[in-house]
Amino acid sequence: MINPLSLNVSGLLAASKKAADASSNIANASSSGSLDPASPNQPYSAVDTVTTPVAGGGVKAVSVTRTPGFVPSYEPNSPLADAEGLVGAPNVNLDEELIALKTAENAYKANAQALRMTREMQDTLLTAIDKKV
Numbered sequence: 384m385i386n387p388l389s390l391n392v393s394g395l396l397a398a399s400k401k402a403a404d405a406s407s408n409i410a411n412a413s414s415s416g417s418l419d420p421a422s423p424n425q426p427y428s429a430v431d432t433v434t435t436p437v438a439g440g441g442v443k444a445v446s447v448t449r450t451p452g453f454v455p456s457y458e459p460n461s462p463l464a465d466a467e468g469l470v471g472a473p474n475v476n477l478d479e480e481l482i483a484l485k486t487a488e489n490a491y492k493a494n495a496q497a498l499r500m501t502r503e504m505q506d507t508l509l510t511a512i513d514k515k516v
Contacts (some may be wrong), residue, residue: 386440387501393441394494400444401432402487405480412477415470417463418455424463426471428452432483449474 408429416426429449434442451474459468 388498390441391494391498391501393437393443395491395498397432397434397442397444398487398491398494400446401434401490402484404430404432404446405483405487408473408475409477409480409484411473412475412480415456415458415461415463415472416453418465418469418471422463426453427473429474 411427411429414427416422417424418426429452430446431449432444433447434444437443453471454474455469456472457468458464458470458472461470463470
């Protein structure tokens with residue numbers, strides 16, 4: 384039997400992970416780093432949230448590095464620029480990240496409402512059982 388509470392909680396956790404990943408991408412969108420793999424100043428690699436179903440119901444959300452996580456950007460005045468004036472810039476599209484945040488918000492709200500309704504139905508059932516006993 385599928386537990387509706389665990390379904391809702393897994394949805395809440397997945398929505399939270401999606402919001403956290405989108406927020407991280409937005410916060411680091413304007414950062415840059417060296418394209419030299421030996422440099423300690425590596426660019427931020429954007430992340431995506433991948434949600435997969437879990438046996439028995441619910442979902443699991445994990446963060447994965449976007450491919451490519453960063454792209455070359457021309458910033459010749461940056462101290463991290465290579466000989467060609469290139470630095471690594473996060474592969475972030477702010478419009479897409481804002482949509483991801485809104486999607487996560489709506490998913491969170493829906494799961495929270497479903498959790499409230501599940502609790503109310505269980506309370507109603509327990510009250511009905513108590514009256515019969």
